[in-house]
Amino acid sequence: MADILISESIRGAAVDALRARFHVSLEPELWKLPAALAHALKDCRALIVRNQTSVTEELLAAAPELEVVGRAGVGLDNIDVEAAERAGVVIASTPDQNAISVAELTLGLILALARMIPAADRETKTGNWNRQNFEGIELYDKTLGIVGAGKIGYLTARRALALGMNILAYDPYLSPDNILLNDLRAELVSLDELLGRVDVVSCHLPATRETTGLMNRERFARMKPGALFVNTSRGAVVLEADLLAALKSGTLGGAALDVRATEPPAKGELEALPNVILTPHVAAFTREAQERVTRAICEDVARVLEGKPAINPVGRALPRNSAVK
Ligand code: MLT
Numbered sequence: 001m002a003d004i005l006i007s008e009s010i011r012g013a014a015v016d017a018l019r020a021r022f023h024v025s026l027e028p029e030l031w032k033l034p035a036a037l038a039h040a041l042k043d044c045r046a047l048i049v050r051n052q053t054s055v056t057e058e059l060l061a062a063a064p065e066l067e068v069v070g071r072a073g074v075g076l077d078n079i080d081v082e083a084a085e086r087a088g089v090v091i092a093s094t095p096d097q098n099a100i101s102v103a104e105l106t107l108g109l110i111l112a113l114a115r116m117i118p119a120a121d122r123e124t125k126t127g128n129w130n131r132q133n134f135e136g137i138e139l140y141d142k143t144l145g146i147v148g149a150g151k152i153g154y155l156t157a158r159r160a161l162a163l164g165m166n167i168l169a170y171d172p173y174l175s176p177d178n179i180l181l182n183d184l185r186a187e188l189v190s191l192d193e194l195l196g197r198v199d200v201v202s203c204h205l206p207a208t209r210e211t212t213g214l215m216n217r218e219r220f221a222r223m224k225p226g227a228l229f230v231n232t233s234r235g236a237v238v239l240e241a242d243l244l245a246a247l248k249s250g251t252l253g254g255a256a257l258d259v260r261a262t263e264p265p266a267k268g269e270l271e272a273l274p275n276v277i278l279t280p281h282v283a284a285f286t287r288e289a290q291e292r293v294t295r296a297i298c299e300d301v302a303r304v305l306e307g308k309p310a311i312n313p314v315g316r317a318l319p320r321n322s323a324v325k
Pocket of ligand 1: 284
């Protein structure tokens with residue numbers, strides 16, 4: 001019987017260290033089999049997941065011994081946090097540990113779009129040398145619109161400043177006096193104003209009821225002609241059919257998506273457009289971020305199992321078996 005079940009691919013020194021203290025069962029494919037997952041979780045005290053395991057109310061009900069779910073990552077759209085709170089299951093996540101990697105990929109995608117790097121690479125490798133096909137744009141003195149100015153939005157904007165970009169931000173949960181906006185020399189504006197004024201839009205939003213479908217036909221239509229669109233946050237934020245239409249009509253100059261409405265996505269028309277860059281949700285996938293994420297989540301899960309509070313809890317649940325009531 002395992003104390004801790006890991007239902008996705010999470011490995012490394014921190015997992016090995018956890019094995020020295022607990023009985024850990026690593027089943028990297030189990031997220032694909034909800035019934036088998038529920039069965040395996042029956043006697044477990046902890047579950048560690050990435051973003052593919054659906055932690056539903058039903059799953060929590062099937063795990064009466066469960067004290068903590070560790071989310072190795074930041075997005076919580078695969079976890080019913082409210083149901084976990086009701087069940088007294090602590091959710092711990094890693095809110096900071098992969099933020100730099102996501103910001104770095106975002107910057108990479110913006111540069112790749114502005115200079116058409118993937119298309120130039122593809123064409124040059126076929127033996128062509130068509131310089132005239134690849135006249136890009138400079139980012140210097142262009143304006144970046146950060147939609148969702150949390151940690152990742154901030155780190156992305158910070159890096160864009162180094163390229164000489166100007167920053168506008170939209171975030172309904174920030175006050176204009178926020179010190180980080182000041183640090184970015186950023187103006188906090190409404191979403192519609194931002195879309196109409198910036199050259200590059202970069203989304204850094206969680207998937208919530210408020211943000212689902214936020215980037216739709218009307219919003220793409222508000223963007224400056226030829227503007228670039230990047231999403232490294234959650235696929236649900238974008239209505240992909242509307243993005244496709246905006247790209248095909250020439251309203252947008254290009255788009256880069258690391259996240260999709262459905263993952264993995266079915267092959268569609270976006271794949272065929274030369275000014276679209278697609279990556280398979282890898283923004284957080286760097287050696288450094290994964291080491292940090294794994295270390296932090298293993299440590300937090302161990303803490304809860306040892307009766308200590310999690311360092312990065314989500315919500316306010318006390319463990320089911322906590323002595324502190
Ligand atoms: C995150 O939410 O941390 C990243 O998108 C990576 C992941 O989902 O695991």
